[in-house]
Structures are given as structure tokens and as C-alpha cells.
Amino acid sequence: MKKLVVITGASSGFGKEMAKLFSNAGNPVLLLARRIERLQEMNLPNAMCRKVDVTDLDAFEKAVREAEDRYGKTDLLINNAGVMLLGTIDNQNPSEWKTMLDVNVMGVLNGMQIVMKDMKDRKFGTIINLSSIAGVQPFGNHAVYCASKYGVRGLTQVARAEMSPFNVRVVCVEPGAVGTELLSHTTSDEIIEGYEAWKQSVGAINITxxxxxxTIKFVYDLPQSVLIRELIITDTMQDA
Incomplete structure (x- = not known):
């Protein structure tokens, strides 16, 4: 059996596609999300599904240790769970700011802390953190989302520097606009309509x-001695 892959936010979007890809490639997978029924519906082989909020460090760690007891140590952690609640600084509800910072930043920190010590001891392993092109450049109505994703990019860079001497890879992946459920988290219909209009203005977003x-699996499948530190991936027609 291949090595254990842990994926957060595995019930939809990138996480769901990664779950299917790695499971079908023969990796045992720990799939974490708040909507466990969606994880179970995939009915993947060698998959452990757990209802976990990544902001709950104890529950997150408990699930990882349970999977490691069954499948062996985590070889790949993909910190994919995230929320995008778009809004303007002057009008957005601060509770939405806290939700984004807690899930998008604290959730990533929790995941890294759970696996890093053991990876350092083994001198092997990979951590892939999902940031966003909004973690590289600003976008209107994205203030706190940008702050959270800039944060993911920064902490990933620090973690890479800390872990590289131990032969552990830490990668930041920064996707552009892709058709997933992420936009549905936003509570402003006006902002959603504006975002969809922007997508149409640049042409159909065909990237999936x-x-x-x-692409993430390609990065992981490279030899342990090869590290793609940072990867921006967008639709060819996205010009910003």
C-alpha cells in the first residue's frame, strides 16, 4: 500500500477531486470536512472519512492519529479547507473576517503543527498549503480574504525554511478563478453578481x-529532493 495522504476540505471542489485522484492512485486517504455525508458518498477505497472542523486542533489531531494508526505516518498533508466571504472593509460583518482568518489561517497552522514534528524526525514528508492568486495580488471586495491568503503564503514560506533542512517539502499553491462552490460562501448577492460578470468579461473560465x-499530484509525485516552492495556476484567459 502507498503512503497516507490527508486532505482537508475534501467534500467539494479541489479537495473532492484530490480525494478521488489520490485514492484511485492507490494511496490511503484521510478525508476531513464538516459535511461527512459528502465524503462517504464518494465511497472511495482505503478512505477514512471524519467530520472535522480544522479550527478544532484536538479533533483535527485525533483524526490524523487514528488514520496513522491504520495506514502509517502521514506522507502528504494538503491543507485545502478554506472559505471565501467577499465584502468591503467598511460594510462587511466582522464575524465574516474572523471566520476567514480562523479557517484559512489557523486551520493551516493546526494541520502543519500536527504533522511537522514527525516529518522532521523521519526526514521525509510533504505539506501542500492552498493559498490563492489573491494571496499574491489584491482584488476588489477581497480585503480580508486577501489578508488570509497572503497569510497562508507567508507562513508557508517560513515553514519551508524551517523544514527544508530536514528534507521535508512545504509547497504553496495559488489557484486563480475556478468553478467551485467557494463563491457561494459570500453573502452579498451584488458582489457575487459582480464576480460572475468579471469572469464572463475575461472569457469562459475553462480550468477545472x-x-x-x-497539478498538485504532479508536484507531490516529484522526487523528495525536488521542491516546487510556489505555484500560481490559472485559466490561460485570466489576465489578472
Whole structure:
């Protein structure tokens, strides 16, 4: 059996496509999400499905240790869980700011802390953190989402520097616009309509969640001595 892959936010979008891809490739997978029924519906082989909120460090760690007891140590952690609640600084509800910072930043920190010590001891392993092109450049109505994804990019860079001497790879992946459920988290209909209009203005967004998953698996499948530190991936027609 191949090595254990842990994927957060595995019930939809990038996470769901990665779950199918790695499971079909023969990896045992720990699939984490708040909507466990969606994980179970995939009915993947060698898959452990657990209802976990990544902001709950204890529950997150408990699930990882349970999977490691069954499948062996985590070889790949993909911190994919995230929320995008678009809004303007002057009008957005601060509770939405907290949700984004808790899930998008604290959730990533929790996941890394759970696996990093053991990876350092083994001098092997890979951590892939999902940021966004909004973690590289600003976009209107994205203030706190950008802050959270810039944060993911920064902490990934620090983690890479800390882990590289131990032969552990830490990667930041920054996708552009892709058709997933992410936009549905936003509570402003006006902002959603504006976002969809922007997508139409640049042409059809043809890149898919499956394309992102395939690219991430390529990065992981490279030899342990090869590290793609940072990867921006967008639809060819996205010009910003």
C-alpha cells in the first residue's frame, strides 16, 4: 500500500477531486470536512472519512492519529479547507473576517503543527498549503480574504525554511478563478453578481478543479529532493 495522504476540505471542489485522484492512485486517504455525508458518498477505497472542523486542533489531531494508526505516518498533508466571504472593509460583518482568518489561517497552522514534528524526525514528508492568486495580488471586495491568503503564503514560506533542512517539502499553491462552490460562501448577492460578470468579461473560465488536483499530484509525485516552492495556476484567459 502507498503512503497516507490527508486532505482537508475534501467534500467539494479541489479537495473532492484530490480525494478521488489520490485514492484511485492507490494511496490511503484521510478525508476531513464538516459535511461527512459528502465524503462517504464518494465511497472511495482505503478512505477514512471524519467530520472535522480544522479550527478544532484536538479533533483535527485525533483524526490524523487514528488514520496513522491504520495506514502509517502521514506522507502528504494538503491543507485545502478554506472559505471565501467577499465584502468591503467598511460594510462587511466582522464575524465574516474572523471566520476567514480562523479557517484559512489557523486551520493551516493546526494541520502543519500536527504533522511537522514527525516529518522532521523521519526526514521525509510533504505539506501542500492552498493559498490563492489573491494571496499574491489584491482584488476588489477581497480585503480580508486577501489578508488570509497572503497569510497562508507567508507562513508557508517560513515553514519551508524551517523544514527544508530536514528534507521535508512545504509547497504553496495559488489557484486563480475556478468553478467551485467557494463563491457561494459570500453573502452579498451584488458582489457575487459582480464576480460572475468579471469572469464572463475575461472569457469562459475553462480550468477545472480536476486540473488543480492533477497539478498538485504532479508536484507531490516529484522526487523528495525536488521542491516546487510556489505555484500560481490559472485559466490561460485570466489576465489578472
Amino acid at each position: 478543479a480536476s486540473d488543480i488536483a492533477t
